[in-house]
Amino acid sequence: MFYNTAGQFKTSYTKDQSLFPVKQDAILLGVVLLCAWIIFPMTASEFTFKTMLMPVLCYSLAALGLNVLTGFAGQLSLGTAAFMGVGAFACYKLITIFPEMNIIVAILLSGVFSSAVGVAFGLPSLRIKGFYLAIATLAAQFFLVWLFEKWHWLSNHNPSGAIEVPNIDMFGITVAGPNAAPVTQYYLILAIVTLITIVTINLTRGNQGRIWKATRDMDIAAELIGINLLKSKLTAFAVSSYIVGVAGALFVFLNLGAAEPNFFDIPLSFKILFIAIIGGLGSVMGNFMGAILIVALPVVIKFLPDAIGLEINPATVEHLNIMTVGALIIFFLIIEPHGLARLWQLIREKLIIWPFPH
Amino acid sequence: MKKLTSFAAAAVMAITAGAASAEGLSTPNLSYRTGPFAATGIPLMNGQRDYMLMLNARDGGIGGVPVDFSECETGYSTEKGVECYEATKGDAIVTQPWSTGITLQVLPKTNVDEIPILAPGYGFSPMADGSVFNWAFNMPGSYWDAASMILNEISGNDLSTLSGQKIAFLHLDHPFGKEPLPFLENMAEEHGFELLPIPVGLKEMQNQSAQWLQIRRERPDYVVMWGWGAMNAGALTEAVKTRYPMDQFLGVWWSGHDGDMEALGEAGTGYRSISYSAPQPDAQVMADIREYVFDKGDSLATESELDWVFYQRGLVISAMLAEGIKTAQDHFGEGEITASQLRWGLENINLTDERLAEMGMTGMVAPFSTSCSNHTGHAGGWMLQWNGSEWEVASDHLMPDSEAIRPLEVAAAAEYAEANAPWPIADCE
Numbered sequence: 158m159f160y161n162t163a164g165q166f167k168t169s170y171t172k173d174q175s176l177f178p179v180k181q182d183a184i185l186l187g188v189v190l191l192c193a194w195i196i197f198p199m200t201a202s203e204f205t206f207k208t209m210l211m212p213v214l215c216y217s218l219a220a221l222g223l224n225v226l227t228g229f230a231g232q233l234s235l236g237t238a239a240f241m242g243v244g245a246f247a248c249y250k251l252i253t254i255f256p257e258m259n260i261i262v263a264i265l266l267s268g269v270f271s272s273a274v275g276v277a278f279g280l281p282s283l284r285i286k287g288f289y290l291a292i293a294t295l296a297a298q299f300f301l302v303w304l305f306e307k308w309h310w311l312s313n314h315n316p317s318g319a320i321e322v323p324n325i326d327m328f329g330i331t332v333a334g335p336n337a338a339p340v341t342q343y344y345l346i347l348a349i350v351t352l353i354t355i356v357t358i359n360l361t362r363g364n365q366g367r368i369w370k371a372t373r374d375m376d377i378a379a380e381l382i383g384i385n386l387l388k389s390k391l392t393a394f395a396v397s398s399y400i401v402g403v404a405g406a407l408f409v410f411l412n413l414g415a416a417e418p419n420f421f422d423i424p425l426s427f428k429i430l431f432i433a434i435i436g437g438l439g440s441v442m443g444n445f446m447g448a449i450l451i452v453a454l455p456v457v458i459k460f461l462p463d464a465i466g467l468e469i470n471p472a473t474v475e476h477l478n479i480m481t482v483g484a485l486i487i488f489f490l491i492i493e494p495h496g497l498a499r500l501w502q503l504i505r506e507k508l509i510i511w512p513f514p515h
Numbered sequence: 516m517k518k519l520t521s522f523a524a525a526a527v528m529a530i531t532a533g534a535a536s537a538e539g540l541s542t543p544n545l546s547y548r549t550g551p552f553a554a555t556g557i558p559l560m561n562g563q564r565d566y567m568l569m570l571n572a573r574d575g576g577i578g579g580v581p582v583d584f585s586e587c588e589t590g591y592s593t594e595k596g597v598e599c600y601e602a603t604k605g606d607a608i609v610t611q612p613w614s615t616g617i618t619l620q621v622l623p624k625t626n627v628d629e630i631p632i633l634a635p636g637y638g639f640s641p642m643a644d645g646s647v648f649n650w651a652f653n654m655p656g657s658y659w660d661a662a663s664m665i666l667n668e669i670s671g672n673d674l675s676t677l678s679g680q681k682i683a684f685l686h687l688d689h690p691f692g693k694e695p696l697p698f699l700e701n702m703a704e705e706h707g708f709e710l711l712p713i714p715v716g717l718k719e720m721q722n723q724s725a726q727w728l729q730i731r732r733e734r735p736d737y738v739v740m741w742g743w744g745a746m747n748a749g750a751l752t753e754a755v756k757t758r759y760p761m762d763q764f765l766g767v768w769w770s771g772h773d774g775d776m777e778a779l780g781e782a783g784t785g786y787r788s789i790s791y792s793a794p795q796p797d798a799q800v801m802a803d804i805r806e807y808v809f810d811k812g813d814s815l816a817t818e819s820e821l822d823w824v825f826y827q828r829g830l831v832i833s834a835m836l837a838e839g840i841k842t843a844q845d846h847f848g849e850g851e852i853t854a855s856q857l858r859w860g861l862e863n864i865n866l867t868d869e870r871l872a873e874m875g876m877t878g879m880v881a882p883f884s885t886s887c888s889n890h891t892g893h894a895g896g897w898m899l900q901w902n903g904s905e906w907e908v909a910s911d912h913l914m915p916d917s918e919a920i921r922p923l924e925v926a927a928a929a930e931y932a933e934a935n936a937p938w939p940i941a942d943c944e
Contacts, residue, residue, distance in 0.1 A: 335623035456598060
């Protein structure tokens with residue numbers, strides 16, 4: 158009924174290949190975008206901005222980057238957090254060396270550095286596959302975090318080894334640092350995330366995306382039909398690390414405000430991998446759904462008992478939180494191993510024929 | 516449907532009731548009773564909590580206003596710490612971040628949010644310079660104070676005797692562990708001893724064989740440890756295994772946890788830890804805690820925990836906060852003080868011997884006073900030594916070398932202000 162596709166005729170190939178062949182999909186996305194761009198910013202408190210909206214967007218972007226590599230090109234990576242770190246440290250160096258540089262330019266440029274590092278660590282992927290590649294990217298994870306700790310030039314010789322974001326102005330408005338208003342930071346993050354998501358959707362639907370999928374599904378077959386595996390895998394590493402690097406820079410500069418090298422350690426990599434897996438590998442929308450489940454839900458659970466006046470020991474809440482989120486992850490993976498995005502797909506298909514299933 | 520409506524009504528009532536219960540002086544604590552540092556965190560959190568509960572039960576709060584001492588669990592994670600800070604800052608008059616990482620994140624925001632940070636004996640050492648760090652307090656001593664007192668103790672108050680000696684600095688590879696490095700490097704250069712920094716990664720805390728192999732090879736005259744959580748137990752076990760002389764092994768005040776030492780027992784005899792607090796099991800305040808909190812079953816602590824160094828340090832921390840609140844109440848003549856009034860109070864603490872006796876805390880912390888330019892108080896402390904079954908005070912009252920520390924503090928604070936420009940700087944004259 159709500160998803161009735163009857164009467165939506167496609168009279169040309171262009172129409173049939175459009176991004177949203179079903180009108181309701183476009184409307185739904187419009188509602189989501191309306192919420193994200195207008196309703197949330199108008200209603201959210203500083204707490205919601207800082208702990209839910211902005212982290213969800215940053216994590217979604219990082220998971221999207223990982224998904225390009227793992228979900229679309231089939232190269233398993235465990236070094237995501239380290240590439241985020243490269244982005245964040247590169248952005249910090251750019252901002253401190255060229256204080257006049259526009260923060261958006263710096264953030265987008267910092268992705269180039271993580272992209273280069275990603276390609277370097279992606280080289281082994283030409284020879285090794287699957288779990289063995291995961292181990293090789295694990296090396297990137299350990300090496301880069303070690304480098305962030307030992308190479309003091311990266312943090313401008315800060316005695317604590319952490320990077321701290323200074324106050325940064327853009328066109329007279331403070332956008333980063335302690336004096337920035339959360340709503341400005343939110344809009345900046347949202348703009349960059351929206352932009353990169355649109356580019357990625359088009360990239361994965363186009364020629365390059367098909368090359369990646371062919372590589373993922375069967376690399377020998379892909380090679381036989383004339384796909385250059387070297388190029389295909391390395392572009393996947395480059396694009397993926399770029400997005401991940403931008404996500405790292407965004408997260409530290411516009412949301413956290415400071416980060417120590419240990420922040421980019423392996424638990425963060427796992428968190429992002431979980432988001433990508435639970436959201437759905439090979440999907441763009443899944444990253445956002447996964448991030449809501451893994452990032453925003455624990456915050457809600459944590460502060461819910463207090464908000465409704467229940468007196469529970471905070472340590473108990475924390476333990477409950479870990480258990481609930483863990484149980485939910487298992488629950489979702491049992492009912493749909495292909496992730497939340499696939500779950501939504503199934504629901505949507507059922508809705509299309511509802512209420513007259515055949 | 517009816518059920519749903521009544522449930523919704525109940526939920527709304529619960530929410531309003533929840534908001535109404537948050538009256539009084541809101542002093543949230545960003546606790547860590549979970550995660551890798553929980554073992555050391557729990558006694559401290561219990562001490563802090565019990566002291567405030569005791570004040571509420573005995574005196575009806577501070578100045579007649581009850582203290583709303585709530586906890587928000589961080590698990591020592593920086594990300595969750597920021598969540599907790601944002602969640603609790605609404606009506607809070609103080610924030611207690613409890614991790615150097617979280618302190619670094621929250622520090623720049625307090626100028627904007629105008630909430631004082633209380634980081635007793637941790638955080639960023641240059642916070643002592645109150646003209647730059649208007650809103651941050653780390654009394655009764657900073658990490659640089661601790662490092663200085665350790666050096667004073669091992670050199671017999673004459674640092675020149677350390678010349679030519681080798682001191683290994685075993686530290687957690689984390690902002691906390693790196694904090695005293697600038698001071699120690701400076702002292703090493705000035706007094707001609709060799710400083711050997713040995714970092715321990717967060718992942719290697721429990722297995723420090725590589726670090727102790729290096730110590731065995733280098734044979735340092737002293738090992739100074741800046742460890743936390745599982746790292747302390749790991750280091751002490753390795754020290755016993757490699758037969759490093761315990762009386763040449765010293766730790767910061769967070770490396771003196773009863774639980775770790777009890778596991779070692781006799782083998783740990785001689786190990787020393789600097790401390791700004793000293794346990795006084797017979798103090799009046801302990802009797803009050805037992806009477807008003809512990810015996811009623813309101814405490815989360817266990818019987819044996821009450822005499823632990825960390826538990827009693829928790830009491831001292833809350834006592835300092837309570838003293839700041841009281842100072843502000845007396846000055847402004849109001850019970851329900853605001854965050855900025857508490858800032859004034861924390862800046863004008865004068866904790867004398869008489870006042871400590873009045874609070875029933877004689878000997879638990881050294882007397883100190885704070886001022887606009889001195890947010891640390893520099894109370895000094897004592898060397899605690901493990902005698903095989905418990906900690907005992909093994910030195911006279913030690914003082915840090917403030918003359919050497921002060922210029923470093925001022926320089927580091929100025930550097931911080933410059934990196935974070937525009938940064939408000941108060942005039943302390």
